[in-house]
Amino acid sequence: MMTGFLKMHGLGNDFVVVDERAQRHDLTPARIAALSDRHTGIGCDQFVILRPACAEGADVFVRFFNADGSESGACGNASRCVADLVARESGRTSIGLQTRAGVLPATIIRPGMVTVDMGVPAQGWEDVPLAEAMDTLHLPIAGNPAAVSMGNPHATFFLPVPDAMDPCVAGPELEHHPLFPQRANIGFAHVTAPDAMRLRVWERGSGLTRACGSGACAAVVNAIRRGLVARTCTVAMDGGELNITWREADGHVLMTGPAVTSFTGHFNPEDYPR
Numbered sequence: 001m002m003t004g005f006l007k008m009h010g011l012g013n014d015f016v017v018v019d020e021r022a023q024r025h026d027l028t029p030a031r032i033a034a035l036s037d038r039h040t041g042i043g044c045d046q047f048v049i050l051r052p053a054c055a056e057g058a059d060v061f062v063r064f065f066n067a068d069g070s071e072s073g074a075c076g077n078a079s080r081c082v083a084d085l086v087a088r089e090s091g092r093t094s095i096g097l098q099t100r101a102g103v104l105p106a107t108i109i110r111p112g113m114v115t116v117d118m119g120v121p122a123q124g125w126e127d128v129p130l131a132e133a134m135d136t137l138h139l140p141i142a143g144n145p146a147a148v149s150m151g152n153p154h155a156t157f158f159l160p161v162p163d164a165m166d167p168c169v170a171g172p173e174l175e176h177h178p179l180f181p182q183r184a185n186i187g188f189a190h191v192t193a194p195d196a197m198r199l200r201v202w203e204r205g206s207g208l209t210r211a212c213g214s215g216a217c218a219a220v221v222n223a224i225r226r227g228l229v230a231r232t233c234t235v236a237m238d239g240g241e242l243n244i245t246w247r248e249a250d251g252h253v254l255m256t257g258p259a260v261t262s263f264t265g266h267f268n269p270e271d272y273p274r
């Protein structure tokens with residue numbers, strides 16, 4: 001039986017989206033990893049599965065998988081894409097996305113431009129699973145990263161000069177650092193103005209991506225906690241810009257940026273080893 005999919009992206013962070021709201025498609029982690037391969041599958045940074053919502057205020061339950069088949073609690077760029085998709089189906093401009101990190105309200109600013117309320121970040125390291133509890137600024141990792149959970153674990157390095165660390169060299173080792181028993185997404189940020197930064201993210205399970213929505217939220221929260229930027233900040237990544245606001249009133253992080261559909265297609269799951 002053929003499975004339909006959508007190929008979508010947010011700032012070049014690209015997704016295969018499979019709708020399982022009406023029917024399951026036997027997508028195992030091994031199949032997801034094989035389908036995510038850019039040479040021998042469809043190719044994507046994250047594989048997104050839609051299921052029927054089962055939470056108050058939610059229109060759809062969204063599951064995010066990395067290119068290696070592992071699951072992630074959050075994905076900012078894919079959240080905007082799914083909100084845009086559900087908005088086009090329903091004609092509504094307010095969408096509730098049920099994720100493993102909670103129900104995220106999304107607002108369509110205009111078709112293809114979406115704000116997602118990414119919720120309240122965890123305070124410091126607490127929700128980033130660490131091998132042992134320790135002070136953020138005294139981690140035994142050169143560069144003193146700051147960590148925060150946006151529903152998934154992030155560590156951000158603030159670089160005094162842009163590109164002082166190469167994500168493809170430092171990223172793989174840091175992703176697997178013994179401090180992070182569940183691995184982590186590793187951001188490399190350089191603050192360029194009180195309301196702007198440049199960011200590259202080595203993503204857990206997917207490697208260097210052109211943009212990372214939850215990574216941008218994490219970098220802004222971490223930068224605000226260190227007094228480096230204001231409450232609203234533009235994050236410039238290789239694939240383009242996101243606008244991030246950490247709202248003072250209720251501590252929610254709002255992420256605004258584009259959502260694009262590239263094409264639709266079909267595959268047969270049975271062509272991929274289970």
Ligand SMILES: N[C@H](CCC[C@H](N)C(=O)O)C(=O)O
Nearest residue numbers: 072075076077152212213214
């Ligand atoms: N690209 C995603 C993040 C995926 C995070 C994933 N790599 C993890 O294991 O947490 C974003 O836009 O937020």
